[in-house]
Amino acid sequence: MAGDYPLLRYSVRRILQAVPLVFWVIIINFTIIHLAPGDPAIYLASVTEATPEAYAELRKEFGLDKPLYVQMGIYLWKLLHLDLGYSTWHNSPVLGVIIDRLPATMLLMATAFSIASLMGVVLGVIASRYSYSVGDHLATLASLAGYSMPIFWLGQLLILFFALYLDWLPSQGMYSMRGVEPGWPAVLDVLKHLLLPAITYATYHMTLVFRITRGKMQETLAQDFILTAKSKGLNERRVLYRHALRNALLPVVTVIGINFAYVMAGSVFTETVFGWPGMGRLIFESITARDYPMILGIFLVVSMMIMLANLITDILYALIDPRVAYN
Amino acid sequence: MNANAENRNGLLRVSDLRTYLDVPSGVIKAVDGVSLEVNRKEAVALVGESGSGKSMTALTIIRLQPVVARILSGEILLNDVDLLTLDTASMCDLRGTEIAMVFQDPMTYLNPVMRAGAQVAEVVLEHQEVSKGEARSQVLDAFERVGIPSPQRVYDSYPHQLSGGMRQRVLIAMAISCRPSLLIADEPTTALDVTIQAQIMDLLAHLREELQNALFLITHDIGLVAEHCDRIYIMYAGQIVEHADTFTLFAEPKHPYTEGLLRSTLSPDKRVEVFETIEGQVPNPTDMPSGCRFHPRCPHVKDVCREESPPSLDLGEGRMVACWLYE
Ligand SMILES: Nc1ncnc2c1ncn2[C@@H]1O[C@H](COP(=O)(O)OP(=O)(O)O)[C@@H](O)[C@H]1O
Ligand code: SF4
């Protein structure tokens, strides 16, 4: 009986709702890029110092002489075949370049994002437990500093201290220049490179999650059902984690979900500062190079990721709060 | 009478309890020298207008007073053990097993993201060495006992799927699940429809017969207790102003405040709120009147009332009144 699985029904409904959204995102992305000033053919023509005839030739070759809706139709058709276009700048298919860069970003951002989310929540709960103590005040102050510090600046500070001054950790890239033996030494090498950029991004995200968690926990702990939980004879830890946290987590999950959308923005700064060979740097490079097919491809992939993140957030939310799926 | 220290039926004995609250506008003497007793299997009521300190008295008894509260003096003996001297873990062991509490508003006192059955099973699992299956069947028994028509369905429901009356039954089932010797019910019917109110009161009376627990009923509605309680304490502005068995109190109230309360209940329009029929207002909690705290509203006020607080007079046969008229 479908009525017995409100969560499943809710999830399916949300997924179906996402389908037309994907379509709109493709069209909007396409349109925005084409409305932006700057013609890739002019750019290419100026690079190659081409004649007006050659310029027209270029426009034709790229299909830029066709009406916009035809261009869009072709684009959609190619997308259906997983063809995101060809990047002249990289001299290879867009999808290939993105797939090349994605794992590095995933490694960096997924690590930083999940560790920071978890630590932010745990620290937030602890701070709410010791509300208004000296430790709580210090933590709040530290989190304010971490939250307001620009990512690139923190990254540069960390490089200065840990890489240049102490010389403990590498400051650039993902692998050492000199070869490392495969196996564990290679893994260790990547981890060493990962540490500073991960901390840089995690600091910002963790302090945000910490602040939301602490605030929501304080609010939740003042609610009536907490008194019920205590009157049952539950110890403090149970009251905090089983009763308060689950209720306080709702807005925290939302914030984490929204923040995931900014992961890519964060990765642009972090990867540029640390020379990390991922999507963030690819975005930066492609925009500077006005690599249209690349930018369009990245926008598409990033939009899909954000939509996926929203979908997961919504389903998580329903998982935590039964009222969402039942209504 | 009360002073009989060898009272073998004695269950709860509170003496000279003072719970003051530190609030920004000053100090609220929410509970100011309260002494009361509840014997085994007895039903005792604590009656007073809203804000008179009834809830704070109950919360102090189970040691769940808010953080702004300071307990200045007093003794809370439960089975001759002073609860105020217990460590937190021992206090947790008593909550739910020896003393249980039912609160005012079933809408807000249940955890919104946890199934009703699981919330009750939690008490059983916390205090008894039983399997989850055994806990479940105990909860279903308790649900049947409190007159929940379809226990299985309610077990798996979330609070928002249940009516107010049903939620209050769930909270009562929670309170009685470990068969406490003392059940404190703080305005258990105030938030409910009039028809449901009577059902819940009957349920509490019925349960007391079955489980042989003592009932400490807190209410602002003196009409509610006539039928259900053996003795009544009248509370005004943090103090007990009169005490007698139910019949005597109704037949010949001594304290002018009690007279006022009874008049308002016996008035033809039963729904008129108490404070609308006694002249004047509940005093400002941070700035109590000098002398007898009731003097600004008392029709029999004498000069001495304004200067000195009246002593608690023992009238014999368990009667007590705090009023200069009987000096
Ligand atoms: N958490 C709190 N913080 C500050 N003041 C409170 C708090 N709880 C109760 N009070 C105050 O304590 C007094 C007694 O309240 P309460 O015990 O709830 O009264 P009652 O249950 O008789 O209505 C009131 O003046 C109320 O405003
Ligand atoms: S002591 Fe005086 S003011 Fe207080 S209730 Fe008695 S008569 Fe009234």
Ligand SMILES: [Mg+2]
């Ligand atoms: Mg109250």
